[in-house]
Amino acid sequence: MEIKVQQLSKVLLIAVLLSLLAGISGCAERNETMTAPDGPATNQASSTDKTSRESYDEFVAQMDEILAVTGAQAGWTTEFSEPWPLEPGNVLTPEPCDVENWRTSPYQLSLQVLGPGAEDLQADRDAMIRYMEDQGLEVSGVFGDSSYPERVAWNAFGRGENGLTIDYGTSKDRRSVILQGECSSHPSMQNGVSRDAP
Known part of the structure; x- marks a missing residue:
């Protein structure tokens, strides 16, 4: 019984760690998305106002x-x-x-x-x-x-x-x-x- 509780604890700990890592990764992706328009990744060329x-x-x-x-x-x-x-x-x-x-x-x-x-x-x-x-x-x-x-x-x-x-x-x-x-x-x-x- 004690072994099963220890295994369950390990599984829960791994699940929490994975969830935490996914959250950190998601934040990094959102941060990249938010900063991209000001960086060199933007596709928008500068333009004139010629007819x-x-x-x-x-x-x-x-x-x-x-x-x-x-x-x-x-x-x-x-x-x-x-x-x-x-x-x-x-x-x-x-x-x-x-x-x-x-x-x-x-x-x-x-x-x-x-x-x-x-x-x-x-x-x-x-x-x-x-x-x-x-x-x-x-x-x-x-x-x-x-x-x-x-x-x-x-x-x-x-x-x-x-x-x-x-x-x-x-x-x-x-x-x-x-x-x-x-x-x-x-x-x-x-x-x-x-x-x-x-």
Whole structure:
């Protein structure tokens, strides 16, 4: 009987300790959740207050500059198989900069364009890296070397202020540019915009 009481006491003691540890762990998790918005873990990019018209014009000008760096300004199409530059009626619809908090997020324009391949992949990628650096972007995601198989893309990624990013890939077959414009909190960014529509 005494042995059973001792075993029961041990079980209860272990249960209390586990419960106490779970409570401490829960407090730590709640503390992390409460402090995360002020720390580097937040997804919300800083934003401007540019109108959709201003954002669109800057976005198109930036894409044209990027394509000029490649030296191949003809033969580019969007991810939707529309030719670049866009026709007047083609509408770009801004997307939330912070998808998880889309109700309160600023918005940005985003588009992928695809174009002809390059002969010298390293020179092509390095020219884009220089452009990104000249624009004040922080460059990362630089991949590609002579050991890469022929059809695998050489890449570079640039991140600027207010959510601006350029994701560039170049291969013998084709080149890809994914441009995300600056985030803007202006109400007009809730609507689509084109060359002839605000």
